[in-house]
Every structure is written in C-alpha cells, then in structure tokens.
Amino acid sequence: MLGSHADLRVGAGDDCAVCRIPKLGLDQVFTTDPIIEGVHFQSLENPERIGNKAVGRVLSDIAAMGAVPQWMLVNVVAPPTLEFQILEKVYTGMGALCERFGAPIIGGDVARGEKLELHVFGTGLLPQGSALLRSGAVEGDAILVTGPLGGSFSSGHHLDFVPRVDEGVFLRETGWVNAMMDLSDGLATDLRHILNQSGVGAALYSEQIPVNGSVEAALFDGEDFELLLMASDQNVKKLQELWRQRFSRELPVIGRIEGSVGDVRLDGGFIESKAFEHFSR
C-alpha cells in the first residue's frame, strides 16, 4: 500500500522525522518550525533577515540529518495592519535561502493574526538508513562542532546564519559520523539530548570549544545553528583533513563520549542544564 506506518523509521524526538520511501533506496525527512514576532524575533526592522531565519531553522534541521533539502511550504500569519512591502521582503529573504539550497517553496497559506508568524515545513532526501540520528553516539567517540558558538543574539547571527546544509551532507557521506544534531538551544542543553538518546555521557574541554565570547555563552546562549557531531576516534584525523580540504576551515574536537548516561562534565566538573523552554521564553 501507499505510505503505511511501517515506513516511519524515526518519529518525534530527532531533528526531523525519517520515513522510508519503499523500493527506491531513499529515506525522506520531514520537519517544521515556527518563528513568531516577540518570541523568535523582536521587531520587523529586518524583514529579509526574519525570512532567512524562518527558512534557515528548517534547513538546519534537515542538515542535521545529513539530508539534501527538497521542498518547503510556508504558512504566514500576519496582522491586517502589516505593510505589504514588509511581507514582500520577508518572502524575499525566505526565497533567497531556499534558492541557494535548491529547495523551492511549493505551497502554503496566509491568515490573519495579531503577530507576524512564519510556519515553515520542509522535506529532504537521503539514501535509506543513512540519516544521522541523536541516538547513535558511542562510548569513546570524539565530539566535534562545525563552527563557533555563543553570542548569537547580540551579533545578529541568529537572523543571518547560513544553515550547514553542505556540511551536513558532506559529514553523512564520509560514513564516519555516528550521531549529529543542530545547535539551537545551546551546547549544554542540546548535547544532553544526544547523551540521553544514545545512553552515554560526555566530557567537554573548554579550551577546545570555539567561542564567540565566553565559554558560558557557548554553552547556554543558543541559536548557533552549527552542527554538533560524534565520530569514532579512529576516523577523526581523516575526517578533519577531508573537512579542511573541502571547507578551508577547522572542525575542532571539543570533547569525548564517556561517563554516566546524561552527565556533562566540563574540564572534569559537572555542569547543569539550563533548559530552554519554549513556553517560558
């Protein structure tokens, strides 16, 4: 039959849901993210950047599986008083990022509401069984990160970031990555998702974490939209070398998978989670 439940491989709890496309050797990934005025952005001064962020968050989720972006749909909720030119610029920002990664906006709807909201739905494709999940980290794995963390709100990076789509596909294709996710809620919080789903612990080395500002900012600020990944220790040097050849920058090791389930140690001491609660923002 078309689309049975048996084709659902990974449901809620990872960056995307993963569904088998039978007989084709492919899996399809699905994700959705809302961004809301006053919650995820504060003013309408930079409408193109708001559009970039809305689409970028979804592309970042797709990147975190190692998938190739495919299709996007967008629901817009807008106040009746919103100037059409503002909305047009939001679409310009969304369209530019979609075009860059070859994932056109193929549908959506517009409705009236009190605040501007963008609900972006996205799909992606990858070879079957190859999605990089949060549950794949193994004792002894190296922990790596694709770029500097922290200060995203003050620098504007949370609006301007480029999702790590090319990097995600590259990392998946090496075959050396055991687990991956994108960093949206801060390293300390997001790492814990991987640890809990993989049933492992982690040790981080503060001097090796690439930071914009302090280590605390890197751990807790959030919205970095870099990829966090675990790879077998024996492949790390090869992985870093191929990475440098491809992207002309570093892929630093920031820690190691070890210790009790869910524990995060920083330079030997425990750190507490400051969970980023959607409802309390």
Added chain:
Amino acid sequence: MLGSHADLRVGAGDDCAVCRIPKLGLDQVFTTDPIIEGVHFQSLENPERIGNKAVGRVLSDIAAMGAVPQWMLVNVVAPPTLEFQILEKVYTGMGALCERFGAPIIGGDVARGEKLELHVFGTGLLPQGSALLRSGAVEGDAILVTGPLGGSFSSGHHLDFVPRVDEGVFLRETGWVNAMMDLSDGLATDLRHILNQSGVGAALYSEQIPVNGSVEAALFDGEDFELLLMASDQNVKKLQELWRQRFSRELPVIGRIEGSVGDVRLDGGFIESKAFEHFSR
C-alpha cells in the same frame, strides 16, 4: 540528483502541490492549512472538534487530488494560560481523524502565542500523472458534487465534517474525472477557480444542487468540504452507478461546463462572486 525543481509538477494554485518521485511511478502531494482562534473557530468549548477541523481541512485538500494521505506534521501556537487538558483534547481530535485515514502525525512544534493556532502540514501519494487538478475541466463535462452544501457554520458541520478521502481515491481510480477540488469557500467562489484554471464556463441547475437550507446558502456559505468534480458526459451514468454501489448514496449532477471563460450561470442568469477573502474574515 535528489529532489530537483524538475520534479515539481503543480505548484501554488491547486489544492495541493504535486511533485514527481522519480523512478517510482508515484507523485507526492503537499499541502498546509492554518486554523486560528477567532478566525476559523470562535471558542475553545469543543477542543476535539477543533482538532478534527484542523486535520480535516488538510485531508480534504489531499482528497481533492485523489491522493492517499501519508504523513502529517502539526505546529501548535498556544497561549501560556491555556489549560493542558484543552490542548490534550485538541490532539485527541486530530489523532482520531489521522488514525481513521492512516496518516500519522510524525512531527511538529509548540510555541507561545496569544491565540490558539493549529498549522497542519500533510502529504499524500498517488500514481504518477493521475492527480485530479483544477485545470482539467472540458466543455460539455457534467458538474457533480459529493454531498449537500450550505449551512455548515450553523449546523457545526464545519467542525465535525469527515473529509472525502475514500471518495476522492475512488473517483480518481475510475479514470472518468477530469477536474476536482474541495469546497471550502462556497460553490460559487470555488467553481470559479476551476473555470478560470480550465478556461471554461459553467451552467448550474438550482433544483439539482443538494442543499442544507437555501440555494444561496449552498452557493455562498462555504466550509462544506465536499468534493466538486467534472466528468465526461458519456461516463456520468456509469460513474453514478459505481458510486451508489460503493457509498450507498447519490452523486448528483448539478450543472454543465459551457459558456464563456469564468462565467457562472444559475438557471440561465449570471451570479456574482462573493469572494471569501482570508484577510477580511
């Protein structure tokens, strides 16, 4: 490559976007619909029914293509003051309808906002090239409708309706349907979409339109979520007979494709559009 633009067969302007899944002989359809407190429903007294409506609208769009529902994702925006029990009942209503049609909710997100909103995204599958579009109506076609129209808001049908998924698949499989859409904005408005996209006109016969209340209600109330379809005149009697065998009810002919592009005549006289504007509701 995975998911190129060339695979997009139908974009915005139909009930769903239609994308080719290369090499598999299938097309995948995509749609999304928001429902918002104060716009699409007035109070939270019937949370299960609000959930039914949110998912039902999307399943109705999928049905309108003749597709088999596949996957659903839901973004929920909720005020911090909303009781958890209310939200749980909304999910119960959504889940019941998803289960009935074999399309599980595989993802989504929750965010804070001032009004309750449900943004449902759905996909479906069907054999390649078989989607029933708005652009396929041909001069001389009979116009048919799957059930009674009008009075949806006063009767509560707009919350309780069952999307015509089984009917849509049946109609597509006959091979006799040239064009189809679901009726959400009222017969007069929705028919015009088909006429404009097909480059044809229509004559309706008021005595043959199945109504809940007046013919005017059938034409203008909206939110009926029945299917409106066009079939070659020569196949109509066979179509109606197979339909009665399968569904034990009538599939009435309510008019005919004829006349100038975009014109809608009722018993020989022209009727005007009362366009249902999303922004003016």
